[in-house]
Amino acid sequence: MPRRTQAEMEVIRTAIIEAVRKDKPMTVRQVFYRLVVRGVVPKVEGRGYRTVARELRNMRRDGVIPYDWIVDSSRTVRRPLQYGSMEEALERAARLYRRNLWGDLPHYVQVWMEKEALAGVAWDVTDGLGVSLWVARGYSSISYLYEAAQHINRALEAGKVAYIYNLGDHDPSGCDAWESVVSELQGFSIDDRRMRFKRAAVTPEQIRRLNLPSRPTKKTDSRAAGFEGESVELDALPPNTLRQIIRDTIEAHIPEYIRTMHEQVEQQERQTLWQLQDYL
DNA sequence: CAATCCTTAACTCCCTGAGA
């Protein structure tokens, strides 16, 4: 494959700016997928992802794209949490106070995502509904699965039924990676009869109903044998549709009156925390 | 039966060779 001409690169750069301006802040991979869906770059590492990643870096260095339009969610800072005063600590506690919505519900819910790129999109929803979000990053690690299983087991011990939902690509590796999460979590479970696993996206039904853009299934994928049809990226789902799917999935476990009551109690308790400052 | 290679995701730096 010959290298691209400057004119061709200019087309890519224009598409990048357009995509980022519309959906910022985004990860590099999100931008890459946007361009793949639009057919601007191929879905290959070398001439696709890497080109987008490099151009994004250059454009940020050149000041064409602001640094805070692009986020790197794969690297985090560990920094000490410190307060200037007790008032400050109380203020923070009041602001961040969250009452456990699930305490009185008979179900426990976990959401699993295949890739980090869309965790930011999903987090808004899962966080708001008090549900943990687990990002496997392709195939999960045994350590991560064990940790998730500890949370599930605590819920099972409390007599709850655990619902574990998955969002991932509809491709051989994506489906297989989820299968492996299911079997590992079952293996760690103290009672796998009270566990329910469900793929929330991408499902063949969603591909048909939402007319999602597909790509040919990679024949080189060692798991391609036996996989039916075209592959569809989770990224092919519009962000708002993805959020709605997650919201609907979780809210199915929360009766409306419980939620209303919960919000009222939480508000009162937060108020109490604010008032504690008067005693300092 | 163990080693090797390819697959998933998200990033980076370094170097080569083709386009300007």
Add this chain to the structure above:
DNA sequence: TCTCAGGGAGTTAAGGATTG
């Protein structure tokens, strides 16, 4: 000739097929 697109290789965690 010189710049820059793209390939190679690297970090972490895995599974599966093939090779020796």
